[in-house]
Amino acid sequence: MSTTESASNYDRLEQMPVRELLENINREDKTVPLAIEKAIPQLEALVNATVSQLSKGGRLFYIGAGTSGRLGIVDASECPPTYGVPHGMVIGLIAGGDGAIRKAVEFAEDDLEQAWKDLQEHYISEKDIVVGIAASGRTPYVIGGLKACRQNRVVTGCIVCNADSAVAETSDYPVEIITGPEFVTGSTRMKAGTAQKLALNMLTTSTMIRLGRVKGNKMVDMQLSNHKLVDRGTRMLMDELQLKQAEAGALLKKYGSVRAAIDAYNSK
Template sequence: MSTTESASNYDSLEQMPVRQLLESINNEDKTVPLAVEKAIPQLELLVNATIERLQQGGRLFYIGAGTSGRLGVVDASECPPTYGVPHGMVIGLIAGGDAAIRKAVEFAEDDEQQAWKDLQEYDITNKDIVVGIAASGRTPYVIGGLTTCRENGIATGCIVCNAGSAVAAASDYPVEVVTGPEFVTGSTRMKAGTAQKLVLNMLTTSTMIRLGRVKGNKMVDMQLSNLKLVDRGTCMLMDELQLAKPEAAALLQKYGSVRAAIDAYNNGLPS
C-alpha cells in the first residue's frame, strides 16, 4: 500500500474536541516542509531543466487530476500576473477539462490517452517540458501523458508523494516528497496537497527569478491589475528611486510597469 493511503496515525476522530482536531492536524502539517527539504536535490534538477527550456522559447505544462490538477492550474494562472510572462508560458491541464476545476468529473483521471490529447491541443513540441502532479503516483491520466511525451522526445518531470511510483518512473526529473499517512486516511488534499503547493511555489518562483523576472526581491514585471498592486508598484518605485509618492505614482502610470518606469527614469526619459 502507498504511504498516502496508509492508515492515519490518529483514530476516533469524531470523538475529538475541536481544539484537539486542530492541534493534531497542525502537528501533521509541521512534517511537510521537512519532507520537501529532502526532495530539494531532485527539485533542483527539474528547475534547471525547466529554466533551460523556457529560455529557449519552450513552455511548462502541468498535467494532473483532482486536487493535484487544480494546484497545477492555480500555479500556472498566477505566473502571468505575478511575473508579467505570457499566459501561454505556463499551462495547467486537469483531467476532465476546466469543468473539473470546480466539480469532480467522474473517472476522468482513469483515461490514459486523454492527457496526450489535451497536450496536442497546444501543439506541444520537444522544446516544452511536462510535469505530472499526482499525490498517489499512479494516476492513469498522468502516467499516460508522461509516457507518450517521452516517446515523442518531450522532457518530463513529476511531483508525487509516494516513493517508487509509476508516475516517477515515467519522468526524466521526478520529485518525490514522501509525506506519509494523512490525518484523515487517504485524504491527499491535506499533507500531500500542501507539499505539492510548496514544490510548485519553489519551481516557478525559482524559474522566474532565473529568467530575470525579479529585481532585487521585487516583482517588477507584475501586472497592475488592481489598486493594491498599483499601490505596491508605487511603493517599489519610491523605495528604488527615492521618489515622493506623487512622482512615483505618475511615473508608474506613464510607463505601465515597475521595470519600465525604473528603466525610463534611469535613462533620463521624461516622467
C-alpha cells in the first residue's frame, strides 16, 4: 500500500473536540515543508529543465486528475497575471476536461490514452515539457500521458507523494515528496495537496525568475488588471525610482507596466 493511503496516525476523529482536531491537523501540516526540503535536489533538476525548454520557446504543461489536476490549473492560471507571460506558456490539463475543475468526472483518471489526446489538441512538441501531478503516483491518465510524451521525445517531469511510483518511473525529472499518512486516511487533498501546491509555487516562481520576469524582488511584468495591482505597481516605481506617488502613477499609466516605466525613466 502507498504511504498516502496508509492509516492515519490518529483515530476516533469524530470524538475529538474542535481544538484538538485543529491542533492535530496543524501538527501534520508542519511535516510538509520538511518533506519538500528533502526533494529540493529533484526540484532543482526539474526547474533547470523547465527553464531550458521555455527558453527555447517551449511551454510547460501540467497533467493531473482530481485535486492534482486542479492544482496544476491554478498554478498555470496565475502565471500570466503575476509574470506577464502569454496565457499559452503554462497550461494545466485535468482528466475529464474543464468540467472536472468543479465537479468530479467518474473514471476519467483511469483512461491511459486521454492525456496524450488532450496534449495533442495543444500541438505538443519536443520544445515543450510536461509535468505529471499525482499524489498516488499511479494515476493512469498521468502515466499514459507521460509514456506517450517519452515515445514522442517530449521532456517529462512529475510531482508525486509516494516513493518508487509508476509516474516517477515514466518521468525524466521526477520529484518525490513523501508526505506519509494523511490526518483523514487517504484524503490526499490535505498534506499531499499542500506539498504539491508548494512544489508548484517553487517550480514556476524559480522558473520565472530565471527567465528574467522578476527585477530585484518585484513582479515588474505583472498585469495591471485591478486597482490593487495598479497601486502595487505605483509603489514599486516609487521605491525603485524614488518618485512621488503622483509622478509614479502617471508614469505607470503612460507605459502600462512597471518594467516599461522603469526602462523609459532610466533611458532619459
